[in-house]
Amino acid sequence: MDAVRWSLVVPAKRLGAAKTRLVPLTGGGPGVHADLVLALLADTVAAARDCAAVADVVVVTDDERAAATVRALGARTVPDEPDRGLNPALAHGARASGGDAVAALSSDLPALRSDELAAALAAATAPRCFVADAAGTGTTLLTASGVPLDPRFGRGSAAAHAAAGAVPLAGGWPGLRRDVDTPADLAAAVHLGVGAATAALLPRLPRPAA
Numbered sequence: 001m002d003a004v005r006w007s008l009v010v011p012a013k014r015l016g017a018a019k020t021r022l023v024p025l026t027g028g029g030p031g032v033h034a035d036l037v038l039a040l041l042a043d044t045v046a047a048a049r050d051c052a053a054v055a056d057v058v059v060v061t062d063d064e065r066a067a068a069t070v071r072a073l074g075a076r077t078v079p080d081e082p083d084r085g086l087n088p089a090l091a092h093g094a095r096a097s098g099g100d101a102v103a104a105l106s107s108d109l110p111a112l113r114s115d116e117l118a119a120a121l122a123a124a125t126a127p128r129c130f131v132a133d134a135a136g137t138g139t140t141l142l143t144a145s146g147v148p149l150d151p152r153f154g155r156g157s158a159a160a161h162a163a164a165g166a167v168p169l170a171g172g173w174p175g176l177r178r179d180v181d182t183p184a185d186l187a188a189a190v191h192l193g194v195g196a197a198t199a200a201l202l203p204r205l206p207r208p209a210a
């Protein structure tokens with residue numbers, strides 16, 4: 001049997017409005033803050049595109065700079081519709097992907113490794129599965145095979161996905177689980193080893209990440 005090849009859907013709201021919890025590191029000005037948010041996205045998309053189990057990466061965004069960057073990395077983009085927040089945007093991206101095996105991936109995984117992503121996708125044999133974040137409360141990957149994605153991202157999403165019948169995946173996968181919401185998360189990602197875009201940005205932060 002041929003290995004399953006996945007369509008990944010990655011959400012990215014406008015760079016300047018995203019990741020406000022990282023303002024203590026960036027100062028929040030239009031330059032470095034947006035550049036850091038974009039670097040996190042670029043490293044996530046680059047690792048996803050490098051994964052042999054991934055056929056297609058679809059980024060849901062209205063941010064022109066983010067769109068240009070991810071297209072240069074080989075992703076497709078679709079507009080941020082229906083403009084009702086994260087979960088409707090992910091459902092829209094999943095429908096636009098056209099695939100039977102679809103997964104939503106967080107856009108803030110700078111330490112993601114393509115071999116970890118491949119292992120998680122290979123383990124996702126139930127109709128709907130998820131990978132909890134390092135804290136165990138959020139979600140970094142939600143998979144759906146032959147069923148609608150039914151995303152329930154947001155605070156407490158790991159419990160929400162489990163309550164909706166998704167199966168938690170138990171692999172170690174430290175880079176896949178290390179989403180970056182806070183300065184401490186970025187320090188932890190740097191400790192694991194971040195991708196080239198985030199590594200290049202670190203010296204420009206007004207405050208050191210680690």
Ligand SMILES: Nc1nc2c(ncn2[C@@H]2O[C@H](COP(=O)(O)OP(=O)(O)OP(=O)(O)O)[C@@H](O)[C@H]2O)c(=O)[nH]1
Nearest residue numbers: 011012013018019020021060061080085086089107
């Ligand atoms: N396309 C799209 N992406 C979204 C939307 N809302 C959130 N996201 C993305 O989903 C991810 C998680 O969103 P949140 O947890 O709300 O994070 P955030 O708002 O960027 O961060 P904070 O301001 O620090 O809470 C981020 O990568 C966002 O860019 C949306 O309406 N549309």
Ligand SMILES: C=C(OP(=O)(O)O)C(=O)O
Nearest residue numbers: 138139153154155157181
């Ligand atoms: C939206 C989520 O993530 P965060 O707010 O941690 O980025 C989530 O884990 O469902």
